[in-house]
Amino acid sequence: MANLDFLVFIIIGAGVLVYGYTLGLGRLALLTISSYLALVLADSFPYQMISSLNTTANAPWEKLAVFAVFLALMYLFLPDSLLQSYVRIKSSPKGKIWKILLFSILQLGLFWAIIVSFLPEETVQGLTPALVTYFSGIFSFIWLIVPLFFWFIFRKAD
Secondary structure: OHHHHHHHHHHHHHHHHHHHHHHHHHHHHHHHHHHHHHHHHHHHOOHHHHHHHOOOOOOOOHHHHHHHHHHHHHHHHHHHOOHHHHHOOOOOOOOOHHHHHHHHHHHHHHHHHHHHHHOOHHHHHOOOHHHHHHOOOHHHHHHHHHHHHHHHHHHHHO
16 A cells, blocks of 8 residues: 555656646746635635526535636636736746746645535545645645745745
8 A cells, every 4th residue: 555655646746747847937826826816706706696597506516617717717817917027927937846846736735725625525524534634624724825925935036
């Protein structure tokens, strides 16, 4: 079992590195900001209107789907906004490998924390204990704060 955990760790680590390096620091920052905006919009979305139009009232995946739609819209349309100059998307180089790796891990941790927060309780109980422990409760809040903290640090350093 320990060998399988190590293999999964290696695969996820390689995936994080490829994910971050293909996006670059500027796009990772934009994706992080888009995540926060999409989270706010998904939390305040009028789900009762959808539930009254839909036969599957209170479907557990509605909030996650709305978050994904808002995330995609924010990611696509924010590069053309004033945020572009603030995040420095076009002029942003790929960045140093350690910054990309760290920010990629933080971004994926943020996504996992958001996804776990949207899942119904019975689904969360079926997840692995480590996933539930490190991506819910107080850790969920930490995953929301830490990417912003490092983004400000990286921005000041550049």
